[in-house]
Amino acid sequence: MKAFQTICRQLTRSKGFSVEPAPRVGFSTSCYSCGRKKTVNPYEKVDQEKYSDLVRSVLSFKGHSQTPESLFEEDTLLYGPVSKCKPLKRGEEARVPQNWFPLFNPERGVKPNATSDATIPLKVPLQRNMIPSVTRILQQTMTSDQVFYLERWKQRMILELGEDGFAEYTSNIFLQGKRFHKALESILSPQGNLKGRDENLESGYIESVQHILKDVSAVRALESAIQHEALKYGGLLDCVAEYQGKLCVIEWKTSEKPKPFIRNTFDNPLQVVAYIGAINHDANYSFQVQCGLIVVAYKDGSPAHPHFMDAELCSQYWAKWLLRLEEYAKKEKNQNIQKPD
Numbered sequence: 001m002k003a004f005q006t007i008c009r010q011l012t013r014s015k016g017f018s019v020e021p022a023p024r025v026g027f028s029t030s031c032y033s034c035g036r037k038k039t040v041n042p043y044e045k046v047d048q049e050k051y052s053d054l055v056r057s058v059l060s061f062k063g064h065s066q067t068p069e070s071l072f073e074e075d076t077l078l079y080g081p082v083s084k085c086k087p088l089k090r091g092e093e094a095r096v097p098q099n100w101f102p103l104f105n106p107e108r109g110v111k112p113n114a115t116s117d118a119t120i121p122l123k124v125p126l127q128r129n130m131i132p133s134v135t136r137i138l139q140q141t142m143t144s145d146q147v148f149y150l151e152r153w154k155q156r157m158i159l160e161l162g163e164d165g166f167a168e169y170t171s172n173i174f175l176q177g178k179r180f181h182k183a184l185e186s187i188l189s190p191q192g193n194l195k196g197r198d199e200n201l202e203s204g205y206i207e208s209v210q211h212i213l214k215d216v217s218a219v220r221a222l223e224s225a226i227q228h229e230a231l232k233y234g235g236l237l238d239c240v241a242e243y244q245g246k247l248c249v250i251e252w253k254t255s256e257k258p259k260p261f262i263r264n265t266f267d268n269p270l271q272v273v274a275y276i277g278a279i280n281h282d283a284n285y286s287f288q289v290q291c292g293l294i295v296v297a298y299k300d301g302s303p304a305h306p307h308f309m310d311a312e313l314c315s316q317y318w319a320k321w322l323l324r325l326e327e328y329a330k331k332e333k334n335q336n337i338q339k340p341d
Contacts, residue, residue: 097322101231103273103315105280108288110247112220119190124284126225126236132328134235134274138267140331141324146266177254180205180297181223181238184252188219188239205254207301216250218242220287221279228278231325237275240289243308248293249275259296262307268294269309270324273317290314 142150158166183206221240228234239250249272259265272292280288292309309317 103277103318105288112287121219122221122224124225131232131234137328141327185222204299204301205297208297208304215244216241226278226282243293246291248291249289250293253296255296260305269317270321273314274321
């Protein structure tokens with residue numbers, strides 16, 4: 001037996017003869033298991049020598065890697081800072097308005113009264129009185145994060161443009177917005193047309209909103225004043241019209257950077273629902289509104305971003321607006337107490 005094994009080992013070492021173990025045969029009732037071929041791993045066919053230099057260079061690269069901080073900075077530059085919602089502490093509940101007032105008026109319908117002329121948009125003149133405006137209330141009740149980001153942006157602009165340059169920049173932004181709204185008012189009025197508009201600063205903005213204007217019809221109000229008689233605030237809304245068949249308070253906004261999401265518009269949704277609540281309880285209007293639309297236009301003419309707000313979303317922002325109203329009233333009360341007699 002030992003002699004036979006020695007002969008086999010010698011034959012194995014020889015070049016002209018090889019001995020391979022016979023494959024194991026498994027008994028199975030399945031024909032598939034008998035004829036199955038071994039699966040070949042595709043990665044085994046890769047030429048390792050060919051790509052070794054490339055792999056070595058990638059692994060040894062010492063470039064700047066992306067971090068969560070750098071990603072947030074890029075998003076801030078592109079879309080502006082995202083409003084962060086802090087998690088509630090244990091035992092802490094979400095704030096609810098103490099003095100609730102309904103957003104919608106159950107005594108009004110969506111359509112105007114038969115006595116009013118729906119073909120002529122309302123334009124109620126703005127009256128200077130003692131009640132605060134929506135804009136003032138929102139400015140006076142900004143969160144600490146909003147104040148921080150606004151001040152940081154201001155200081156960066158002053159550092160880049162100087163005090164005089166920043167003042168000129170803000171003046172030009174205001175002028176562009178004013179001309180943009182004036183052009184839209186001319187277009188949306190019954191006698192308006194695109195040919196009669198000025199071809200200057202607002203032309204890019206008008207081009208930006210062309211695809212939005214195609215879906216706007218049945219204009220009810222333009223640059224019209226509103227006043228909430230119960231909650232004591234007022235303002236000047238841009239437009240009330242139907243957008244894709246839904247009656248909306250429409251606010252036209254301009255921006256130098258993209259705002260593709262409604263969260264990028266900061267307090268604009270609160271402004272819209274404040275106007276909706278006011279118009280629904282203002283005696284100058286015989287109809288009520290249940291939806292809102294924020295349109296962000298761009299100077300370079302790129303397509304504007306529309307942010308539609310249905311009745312449910314408006315109700316959610318209405319609760320937040322009521323909280324801002326209460327905060328404003330509290331601040332005003334404290335300031336009046338601190339004033340000397």
